[in-house]
Amino acid sequence: MTCGPDIMMNDLPPEVVLTITELLQIVWPAGKHHHRLLRFSLGWTVVCHVSSRWREIILSSRGIWARQAFTFYSPRWIQEFIRRSRDAPLRLDLRQLASNAGQLPYNRAVTDLIYTSTIFTRADVIVTACIKRGANKAFSPEMSSLISGAVFSHLYHIDVCIQSSTGKITDFSAPNLETIRLHSDACTAHECPISIQTLRNLITQSPRLTQLYLSRVVDDSLHKPLETSKLHFTKPRLNSLGLHGFSESLISSVHDLIHLEIKAKVSITLYSPGSIAQAQRSIHDILSLDPHSPYDVEIEEGRDYGCDLDGMRVAWRTEFVVLRMKFESTRDACILYRMDKVAPSWTWQRFAAGADPSRVREISMGGRTVLQEIPDHVLPTELLAYTNNLQSLIITNSGYVPCLPSLTPDCDLRSLALAFGPMLHHLTAVVDFLRRRSEKGNDTTLSLYGSTWIQMDEDEYLKLEAPVLMELRSICTVRDLRTFVRISYPHPDSSSSES
Template sequence: MPAKVLEAIFTLLVSHDTPRKGHIGWIRVSHVCSKWRAAAIGSARLWCNIPVDVLDNRWVSIFVQRSGNEPITWEMPKIWTSPYFAPPPRSPLSPHVQTLIQENLDHIAKLRLYLPASTPENKKWIRTLGAKASLLTSLDLDCLFSPPVSLASSMAPFAAPLLSELVLKGISPDLAGVSWSNLLTLNICNAQLDFHPLLAVLSSAPKLKELTLRDIYLSSTTSTGAHNRVFLSKIQKLDLRSDPRTCVIICKALSIPPIPSYRVDFAGPQISFQSGVDPIIDVISVIRERVRDAYCSERPLYQLEISQQSQTEELWGDVTIECGDERCDEEAELEGDGIMNFFKLSLSRGRISDENTLSLLKSLSLGTCVKMHASGYLLSDGDVWMDILPDLSRVDKLEVCLRAGQPFIEAAFELFDDTTSILPRLTWFTLNMVNLRAPYDDDPPIPIQLYTWIVDRQTRAGVKALHQLEVICCPGLTAKQKDLFYKLEGMGLLMDE
């Protein structure tokens, strides 16, 4: 069999049988016979992907030697993370491997390293890594140092000319004078950044598609006028998760077009939105601006999701907003273009007052919302529902879950009188995991309030009748109450306990 054919077969095997501890993987082909060995050793491309933390020093040296002048991919396997379990411990890079990386940095195309924060040798070595990396296209340094390590562009290759992906965690890069003409993805976490060099380097990245800044502290911040904003014309994903001050400053410094994914997490344990005035005003200003920029008259706000953040979230934030254009599977509902405008507002329990919650909701274009999902503690107050229900004039599909359910039913029952039309376009209504037991003995039963509201709206002039009612996993319904719902005519009914 010709050597070229063997090389092609071995190339396929490389991705399917990677070396791991105690198992040399595809390298076994070089032990079969002299012809196979010659074909394997003679193909430099087979040895370019170096799994650095699963091979001993001898094998790492062999990989480097046999890769020749081919661009090297030097990656540690990604760490599997879970909110329930601590990540597996990482061993520090051996001095031998550190030296090999430094000596061959100019031949590395992709470099991904996870360095334990508890090892002082890692901090010392990362400061001497070097900046000469003419072939580097992807750099991922996950160090999680606390406090983060400050690195100048002369110490590390995060200013490489071909760099298209940069991930820095636990490292504070000095961005002065750095230019990223080819950068597509930027992810910086747990770092201190100088504000103006950050804006300058973002303005030098015309191809940037994904920007993530988490747990960032900004220094030397001054306000920027609208004319000085950085316009990220190619951006498709923006993820900001820091304290309110940092998020607001960055949001006001960037000009973002409507994009598929826009997330800002105002996470600041030192700032409470319960009584603070300035933080909530700043957050509302960002949301209002985002609504104005993202939801043009041709495509107004389509779907609104209001929920409580889970304790398993990476950050237990005060306020999270997500908005942008998303593909919708139900293209027929959107007149064939398959695009919808989506907005998600997520708040943490007990961290924001009802007044501030209402202020946030009122800052949205609720009158243009067509679909809405509400759950958790965020809308667990009937007064908030009483204030926003009259604004939801275009909602045709509504799902209410958990603690938001009872206050919604009580507010809708109270507001839906002879002169008021609440949710006039609603045709699909879902209650999910809502406790339908009345909280007080003297209250009308919650299921009866729900039933009365539905019957009343089915015959109300100027109000669309419900086509579908879903009551899913909602305790508190008696057999007689269930019979009342089953006797409703003219609509589909799903009752799943």
């Protein structure tokens, strides 16, 4: 049916009315509680008051109620919406349900109703939030057993958090899957709830797959090469790939099962790689990169943690240093290696031997300060010793300044930036470093950024820095863009006088 320019709103075709309602469901959903009005907002249902015809069309639609079934944190409303949806595929958005619950107390009747086999197998979308993000009001350990061995005839989008303590997930079938996002809280590879064989079976049965995201969910400790010649399946073409696992074997396993689009966005994180050389080969294969492709490196600190089932207690915590690789030939790919602070699975020497650091063009060190002190094995001194073609070095944390003497004198370093508000002793260390390089004829531009905290007047401090800055300007080009902030301490008599 076509709509002319003179058609009245009340005469719009039913499919147009339902399209308007579906859009309002997205931008104006129900389920939000108004504290001022002391009631739940009806949201999109106001369109039912346009006319009696619109009301009849909307209320008789099965899909409208199927998408709205898990909005209110109330077993009575969930049952009513499921009854109105009849046999339509359900949208199981437990992330939105937990958000709409707000300050309501945990209701066991809600989870008992949700986690039944008939509800899960009818779903076309299953979405849950991570436990440590406050999703425990709509989470049940029974989800793992419900997914295992199930057949989802309508499911095209799954985004779930699987607790490692709820057991392993066996093969399940969902031939219409387009998006797979599975994440877990596993601390080691052995705790991951999905095996590589289960992942293979899932991907080979999902030819429509376009997005794949796996985080701490695949047990890649036991890896057997896949004989693709014995498999007959259509490889899905992905435009988005995220692999965050413990071993490099996960990359090679997925590479045998998929095709990546030319402009696909790729994110890979290895928490404890065993072989840097094998990991680099797998990364180059899955990204179709030239083995001699240049790349940039960012080194920063971070921390991660996992929670118990109640989402309130921390089960494990780790502090680490992240090495981020970005290739010049494909800016849509980001590769991360994690080095644990206490028990690292690799060293900078092994990385230099397996990743060919002579292809590094730029290094940024520092990032957000997390660790109380930087251990010696975390400082990338052995990496800098092999960066013969390094052109730019950025230091955003003063703890990495001691790495400067390790930089090979053969590299043509054109830019050195200190972006943490360097002080006099930092500049003195840079003078010693650049003086040795100036003897070899290297011309470097030194840039100074950030806020420098001083305990005296700015003019007095600049007088102390003047000889060092003068020497720096004699051996390199200096760009001083710092801002000086004086530290002011309260007078000891001020507190007593106020009291």
